Amino acid sequence: MKLQELVNSLSLEVKTPGMDLNREVTGGYASDLLSDVIGNAKEGSVWITLQVHLNIVAVASLKGLAGIILVNNRMPDGDTLKKASEENIPVMTSPLAAFELAGRLYTLGLRCR
Template sequence: MILQQLVDSLSLEVLTEGADLMRGVSGGYVSDMISDVIGNAREGQVWITFQVHLNIVAAASLKGLSAIIMVNNRRPLPETLQRASEENVVIMTTSLPAFDLVGLLYDLGLRCR
């Protein structure tokens, strides 16, 4: 599975310019706690979160996550978006709440073991 497939199936809005949507997706991780993501998320997962703070970019970059998907129509702070572009981290957003988005991703076959 690649990011483009998720964007197409779930009508996600891509916020980072020139984002590489050919990246592979190995699974999903849902959390709003940065320490939890740093500790437990795995490379290639998409990270579903309500957080918009600058620190999420560093966490995603550190763990080699495929993308960050914000829920409930949350938008990154300007500095978050800026840093994401610099560090080549893909940020997307959806109007869905996290539970429903995860449900749909699960439906598409993503897992988190």
């Protein structure tokens, strides 16, 4: 599934304009603990989190994640978005809670690999 399909299907708001949303999403991972994501998220997955600080970009880049979805209408600051743009990491937001968003990703066919 393409990232753009997720954005459309889930009405996500892209906070990093100009990103390539044609990248393939191969799974999903939900966690707010950075070390957990480093240890367990798989390349190509989207990461569901409520964390909004700069370090989320470093983790997503390190793991080769397809993008970051921030839940509960959480908004990152300008420095985080700037770094995400520099690292080519799409950041999206959703009004949904993590549990609800993960369920919808599952319904769309994505799994934690």
